[in-house]
Amino acid sequence: MSTLLDNSITYTPTLEAVKKAAERISKVVVKTPLGESFTYSKKYAANIFLKREDLQQVRSYKIRGAYNKISSLSQEQLDKGVICASAGNHAQGVAFACNKLSTKGVIFMPVTTPKQKVEQTEMFGGEWVEVILKGDTFDDAYKNAVKYGDLNKLVFIHPFDDEKVIEGQATIGLEILEQAEGPIDYVFAPLGGGGLLAGLSSVFKQLSPNTKIIGVEPEGAPSMSFSLKEGKVVELSEIDRFVDGAAVQKVGARNFAICRDCLDDMVTVPEGKICQTILDLYNKDAIVVEPAGAMAITALDSFKEEIKGKNVVCIVSGSNNDITRTAEIKERALLYAGLKHYFIIRFPQRAGALKEFVADILGPDDDITHFEYSKKHHKENGPAVVGIELKDPADFDELVGRMKAKNFYGQYLNDKPDLFQFLI
Known part of the structure; x- marks a missing residue:
């Protein structure tokens, strides 16, 4: 920092x-x-x-600032073209303005930009705009855009500091x-x-x-x-x-x-x-x-x-x-509300273990939403990554208590962000 x-x-x-x-x-x-x-x-x-x-x-x-900036440029500047960096919305505003004002625009966007925003930028800009995906963040795209603009003498349309x-x-x-x-x-x-x-x-x-x-x-x-x-x-x-x-x-x-x-x-x-x-x-x-x-x-x-x-x-x-982000949005909402929980569960490697887990561990309103398990031979227990959705966050402590009492509990993953993101 x-x-x-x-x-x-x-x-x-x-x-x-x-x-x-x-x-x-x-x-x-x-x-x-x-x-x-x-x-x-x-x-x-x-x-x-x-x-x-x-x-x-x-x-x-974003169309407000982008159009106000570009339409205020001199004809000489418009003839040379403009450049910007954006994670999406500013890019669409610049693309729309370039199309309306018939000026060429080069738009740098992070590689991680949602596909929908890239496609909309290309649609609004039409033949007047070139989209270049560069870097993982807005700041990465920004640095690349500034270099490109200086090299080609294009007016930089900053998304906010202008x-x-x-x-x-x-x-x-x-x-x-x-x-x-x-x-x-x-x-x-x-x-x-x-x-x-x-x-x-x-x-x-x-x-x-x-x-x-x-x-x-x-x-x-x-x-x-x-x-x-x-x-x-x-x-x-x-x-x-x-x-x-x-x-x-x-x-x-x-x-x-x-x-x-x-x-x-x-x-x-x-x-x-x-x-x-x-x-x-x-x-x-x-x-x-x-x-x-x-x-x-x-x-x-x-x-x-x-x-x-x-x-x-x-x-x-x-x-x-x-x-396409809907599933992730729902997941993050459930995690924040305390309704979705991920565990490493230690399953005894014997017939009926999963049935026992469902019958004796899960509450009547609990639901398994994620399950990854590979049976390990010559081992007493086999680990599984299990996602469980609750109806009420207050049910969490009782769920964990039942897991521990029956010796199913391995690790709780929600509070281990690095491991959690890798596994889920």
């Missing part, structure tokens, strides 16, 4: 600049609805409103204040590199200073939280990449400076809890979101007492979720 800070950065977007951005992007950006969520309003005894940026043409707010990008994202703040029928007490918004929160918070601090702005990060990539704590930009050495739309190792210097002055609080949310929000939004409200898009709503639990009776806005930032 290293720390960096450019003390010369004093930029804050002006309302005039944000209004110009709103005018510039008005032909391509949808004024997304701000609607009350009856599900979450009832759950938190508050007035919870969702700003549906998942309904943009590129299914995320004034025009920040001003484009800030237009969300103008829309919310225009759409709201009364005062807004809280705004919760996701934070990756910080472009959205920098723009949004600066607008609210100028037009609605009593509104509390809460930034939300994934627990596995708390770049801004660490930076604010240290008073300088912190580069994390390792991050959990699951929330690909918000997993960055280092926030932008401009974004940090603005958030340091304008944010009221920062909170991190566990990836497993984010997954449960994704499932709830789909099952209860028929809303499809990606992990980053669910973060703001996920954070409401941490403020459930403070927001009672208040007017609260949550930014639903994007819906670019690959359906």
